[in-house]
Structures are given as C-alpha cells and as structure tokens.
Amino acid sequence: MATLSTIPILDLGPYLRGEPGALEEAAAKLRHINESIGFLYIVNHGVDRALVDRTFAQAERLHAQPLDKKLEAKINTAMQGYMPMRSSTTRTSSLSTGNKPNENEAFFIKRNGDDIGPEEVWPQGLDGFREVALAYYDAMDDLAQKLLPLYAVALGLPPDYFTQRCDRPLTGLRLTHYPPVAYGEDQYGIAPHSDSSFITLLAQNKVAGLQIKTTVGEWIDAPVVPDSFVVNTGDVLHRWTNGRFLSTPHRAFNVSQTARYAIPFFFHPNPDTLIDVVPGCLGEGEAPKFPAMTTEEYMAWFRGRNYDHVRKANAQAGLSAAGEVAGKPEAVA
Numbered sequence: 001m002a003t004l005s006t007i008p009i010l011d012l013g014p015y016l017r018g019e020p021g022a023l024e025e026a027a028a029k030l031r032h033i034n035e036s037i038g039f040l041y042i043v044n045h046g047v048d049r050a051l052v053d054r055t056f057a058q059a060e061r062l063h064a065q066p067l068d069k070k071l072e073a074k075i076n077t078a079m080q081g082y083m084p085m086r087s088s089t090t091r092t093s094s095l096s097t098g099n100k101p102n103e104n105e106a107f108f109i110k111r112n113g114d115d116i117g118p119e120e121v122w123p124q125g126l127d128g129f130r131e132v133a134l135a136y137y138d139a140m141d142d143l144a145q146k147l148l149p150l151y152a153v154a155l156g157l158p159p160d161y162f163t164q165r166c167d168r169p170l171t172g173l174r175l176t177h178y179p180p181v182a183y184g185e186d187q188y189g190i191a192p193h194s195d196s197s198f199i200t201l202l203a204q205n206k207v208a209g210l211q212i213k214t215t216v217g218e219w220i221d222a223p224v225v226p227d228s229f230v231v232n233t234g235d236v237l238h239r240w241t242n243g244r245f246l247s248t249p250h251r252a253f254n255v256s257q258t259a260r261y262a263i264p265f266f267f268h269p270n271p272d273t274l275i276d277v278v279p280g281c282l283g284e285g286e287a288p289k290f291p292a293m294t295t296e297e298y299m300a301w302f303r304g305r306n307y308d309h310v311r312k313a314n315a316q317a318g319l320s321a322a323g324e325v326a327g328k329p330e331a332v333a
Contacts, residue, residue, distance in 0.1 A: 010029055056203075082106075106176040173265050212250040242286075273295050
C-alpha cells in the first residue's frame with residue numbers, strides 16, 4: 001500500500017445526505033486513507049460551527065482561572081476534572097524515550113463508564129460551561145456514530161457491525177491548553193504517541209501545532225483546514241483490524257506567541273466489547289498480533305501508564321505501576 005505524504009480531505013456531504021452509492025464511495029476512500037496514513041480531514045460534517053466556537057471559548061475561559069480555582073475540580077481516577085500542567089507523561093509509545101512531562105493542562109469530561117461515581121466533576125463559578133461542554137459532547141458522539149457504518153463497510157463488514165458494539169461507548173472530551181513554551185530536549189506540548197481510541201475527532205482552531213508521522217518516518221504538519229475535523233484511527237481500531245488500519249503517531253507543540261487550545265473527543269467501543277480481530281483481517285495461517293482484551297481492560301492499562309494520578313492510585317491499591325490487572329496488551333512478538 002502506497003504511503004501518503006499529505007493529510008487527505010473526505011467530503012461527508014453526499015454520504016450524510018444519503019445519496020445513492022455515497023456510503024460505498026466514502027468507505028473506499030476511508031479504507032485507503034486508513035491503510036496509508038491513518039489521518040484525514042472531514043468536511044461537510046453537519047456540526048454547527050457556532051457550537052465549536054463556543055466550546056473553544058469555554059476552554060479558554062476555564063484555563064484563564066487561577067490555579068487554585070481550577071484545582072477545586074481536580075481530576076479523579078475516572079478521568080473527570082482538571083489536570084494541572086506537566087501531570088501526564090507519554091509512556092505507551094516507543095517513538096521517544098525519556099520524555100519529560102507534557103507541557104499542557106487539560107479539563108477532562110467523561111459521561112460513560114462503570115468507574116464514574118454519582119458526583120460529576122465540574123468547575124465552579126463558570127455559568128454556562130457545563131451546558132456548552134455537554135452540547136458539544138453530544139454533537140461529537142452523534143458524529144462518531146454516523147461515521148461507524150463507513151468504517152464497517154471500509155472493512156467489508158455489515159454497516160451495523162461497529163454500531164452494535166458501540167451503543168454504550170466509552171467516550172471522553174478533553175479541553176486542553178498549550179501555553180507558548182520554549183521547548184527543550186525531550187519536551188513537547190504532548191510527546192509522540194498514538195491515541196488509545198477507536199477514533200479521535202479534533203476540531204480545527206486558528207493556531208496550528210499538530211504534527212503526524214508518515215509510514216516512511218517523516219514528520220509532517222497538519223495545517224488548519226477551516227470548519228473541518230481531523231479524524232485519526234486509534235489503537236483500539238488498529239488492534240481490532242490486526243494492524244491493517246494504522247494508528248498513526250503524532251505530537252503537538254505550541255511555538256506561536258499566543259495560547260493554543262485543543263478540544264479532542266475520544267470515542268471507544270462499549271466497555272465490555274472484546275477487541276479481537278474482526279472478520280477479514282486475519283489471513284490464512286496468520287496469527288493475531290495482539291492479545292484479545294475488552295475496551296475497559298485496555299483503557300485501564302493505558303491510563304495507568306500515562307497519567308500520574310492514576311499511577312499513584314494504582315500503587316496505593318497494590319497494583320503495578322502500569323495497572324496491568326488484566327494482562328499486558330502489547331503486541332505479540
């Protein structure tokens with residue numbers, strides 16, 4: 001499969017309008033993209049631009065608060081709440097070692113999962129923040145659900161194959177602030193990594209900073225395409241397809257003279273969905289490259305590796321630093 005050196009654009013308009021043949025045409029393009037670069041822009045996606053703008057404004061408003069105020073809603077082990085600067089370190093990637101803590105702060109919103117308690121974690125004194133954030137969350141979940149048939153057909157599966165396995169999805173919205181930084185060695189806004197998700201949806205803002213790594217090892221910029229979303233395959237779909245769909249490494253910097261904000265939405269299957277090789281992605285005589293795990297098991301491992309507060313909680317509970325209570329999810333050698 002030939003590699004791509006630029007991030008392609010997929011127009012969802014015909015598919016979302018239900019035009020004859022549009023599902024199959026878009027799925028074929030998606031298959032090529034996911035086998036050659038793993039990142040794309042989607043346009044004519046149906047999400048209200050005004051809602052996107054309001055969500056960016058709320059992210060800026062949140063992070064403008066004093067630190068002690070933000071810490072009133074400090075992040076918990078269910079990944080809800082405020083995470084201060086340099087509280088995460090990318091450890092699940094072999095792309096770079098010796099990474100220093102990531103130069104960003106973020107507010108995590110999560111609505112689904114057995115680990116969420118009865119008390120939601122929200123900032124205080126920000127009227128309208130919760131309402132805008134949840135409206136955007138719902139819009140992203142709706143968009144992700146509309147994309148699922150495309151991914152299924154791209155793999156030669158029935159259109160509802162993923163839909164029925166993602167009807168109670170593990171999802172999360174992150175409102176991230178990357179301040180202007182003079183980066184030193186092994187310092188990043190977020191270090192080279194691949195996402196844990198099935199797919200990630202990233203709205204475009206005015207300040208660029210995302211870079212992706214092509215299959216030939218070249219780091220390329222992701223330019224800002226107005227009124228689009230960047231969509232990338234995550235590790236869950238990569239594992240589900242036995243490596244056929246790429247989970248492309250990427251990183252972020254902020255080398256501008258102003259703050260950069262990002263509002264990525266991470267979409268995962270149901271917690272109890274078993275991530276095993278889907279039909280058609282295992283050749284004759286070929287063995288699975290990854291051990292089968294549920295979404296919940298994989299995410300427990302991922303959080304325990306990358307987030308300091310989860311690592312500490314695991315240590316206090318007598319678990320390993322990585323939280324590997326369900327077995328290691330690394331590729332089979």
